[in-house]
Amino acid sequence: MTMNPGGTNDIKSLPPGISTTYINESKNNHSKNIPVDIFVPKGKVNGDVLVLPGWNFNRKLWYQNTKLLSLAEKNGLRLIFPEMSKTLYESKYFPETTLKWSLTPGGQWIQNIFLPAMLSYGIFINGNNNYIMGLSTGGRGVAIISLNNPGLFKAGASLSGDFDQSKMPEDKLMTAVYGNFQNHKIRWETVDNPQSKIDEWIMPIYLGHGEDDHLVPPSQSINFCNAIKKAHPNLEIKCHFPEKYAHDWKYWSSEIENIIQFFLKLN
Numbered sequence: 001m002t003m004n005p006g007g008t009n010d011i012k013s014l015p016p017g018i019s020t021t022y023i024n025e026s027k028n029n030h031s032k033n034i035p036v037d038i039f040v041p042k043g044k045v046n047g048d049v050l051v052l053p054g055w056n057f058n059r060k061l062w063y064q065n066t067k068l069l070s071l072a073e074k075n076g077l078r079l080i081f082p083e084m085s086k087t088l089y090e091s092k093y094f095p096e097t098t099l100k101w102s103l104t105p106g107g108q109w110i111q112n113i114f115l116p117a118m119l120s121y122g123i124f125i126n127g128n129n130n131y132i133m134g135l136s137t138g139g140r141g142v143a144i145i146s147l148n149n150p151g152l153f154k155a156g157a158s159l160s161g162d163f164d165q166s167k168m169p170e171d172k173l174m175t176a177v178y179g180n181f182q183n184h185k186i187r188w189e190t191v192d193n194p195q196s197k198i199d200e201w202i203m204p205i206y207l208g209h210g211e212d213d214h215l216v217p218p219s220q221s222i223n224f225c226n227a228i229k230k231a232h233p234n235l236e237i238k239c240h241f242p243e244k245y246a247h248d249w250k251y252w253s254s255e256i257e258n259i260i261q262f263f264l265k266l267n
Helices: 068-075 107-121 136-147 172-178 185-190 194-199 220-231 249-254 254-264
Strands: 017-024 033-040 047-052 077-082 131-133 155-159 206-207 238-241
Touching: 017 107, 017 136, 017 172, 033 107, 033 254, 047 068, 047 136, 068 077, 077 107, 077 155, 107 136, 131 136, 136 194, 155 254, 172 185, 185 220, 194 220, 220 238, 249 254
Parallel strands: 047 077, 047 131, 131 155, 155 206, 206 238
Antiparallel strands: 017 033, 033 077
16 A cells, blocks of 8 residues: 555554555655555554665565564554665765765654654654664664664664774765764764764663674674673663674564564563
């Protein structure tokens, strides 16, 4: 089912299964629309989950390659899949930025356009059972979005994510967004850098990363995990770094049940 853009009452009448709605890429009404898939379980909805894709991953891959839909159906979870394409969930562009997601930076779009639109639909209301999960750059997005919205999400999960770009100074994607590391070191260390905001972290989180990941260093998740545990020893956090798993769907699909169980434990 495809929904027309706008229509704040559309979500409430969605049938079980997957439907697609569209949200403007900017506050300019003539801008292009970003597709967002919404999975509605049969029966009562017990929670909403924002599901973030990785770099240049179609939003549909999450439910085409894992059993996420069947587990969401079983547990009454509504899933929201925005199409994020090529974004690092950046909050802004810079004079040196050569890689632009759209008229609006990807992270800024989530914050200022997508979440308010979802709220108008009755999704991601403060105080409800809201969750957030993502893989690869989407895992980075989990951290950035939760830090920008303290208390909105009851729990989150990040798989194979990166949290401190300053430890990857040669990364071409980061360079394309934030400029050359040597010339903009402080920017790399502070802007959209979750590791630098550990003291502000309040969300329970499941962190997973395959130890054979040769695309995103496992140390990114390991260091983030250790930093949260040190700064917030009483916070619910689960870290899982299995051997012989890489940066692929074999690994990510293996973590789905663990993530759902983590969410429901905190329900």
